[in-house]
Amino acid sequence: MDNPIFFDDWAGIGRILITGVLAYAALIVMLRTSGKRTLSKFNAFDFIVTICLGSMLSSIIITKSVPLVEGIAGLALLIILQFAITWLSVRSRTFETLVKSNPKLLVHRGAYQDKAMRGERVSKEEILAALHANGLAEMSDLHSVVLETDGSLNVFKAV
Structure with a gap:
């Protein structure tokens, strides 16, 4: 039988x-x-787990072949794994470096850090967009830009 629309x-x-x-x-x-x-949205790993939880929840609700208890067990597994990863990363610097990235300085006092920008695949246009989003019209020697662990760009004014 066909699936009804x-x-x-x-x-x-x-x-x-x-x-x-x-x-x-x-x-x-x-x-x-x-x-x-x-x-939390501290880094890409956290973001992926959040997306997975949402996807799993929708599968439990919509997919007839996923029984409720099995779906809840899947959600619990993801949450337990997330808890274990964060618990370990807080207690072990080595483990933390495996699962988390570090913030990266992309502009320092107005000077683009080309090697860092290439490594993080961030363009000058994206940095300028971050400046504009922070109410700044152009780059000056008073500005620094950091790519945070969650992928956002933070703009800082030197004092």
Whole structure:
């Protein structure tokens, strides 16, 4: 039988409503239990875990072949792994360097750091856009720009 475009049956709608509410409630409980750090945006690793949690939640709700308890177990696994990674990275400098990047200085007192920019794949136009977003019209020798661990560009004025 073909997959209907607009409506299959009321049982499918009921399944989505029930699994959606239960999976969402389970995710909220797990996130509150695991702490604020689970959904932080400190670095790319954290961002990827957040995207994975959202994708997994949608799979649990929409995909009939994913039973609720198995889906919740998957969410729990990701949260536990995220907790373990952050716990280890706070306690081990070596482990931290494996999973996290460091901020990178791209402009220092108005001088572009070309090697750093190439290494991080950031263009002058992107840096100028960050200046404009911070209300600055042009680069001066009083400005420095840092690529943060979460991928954002911070602009600093030297004093």
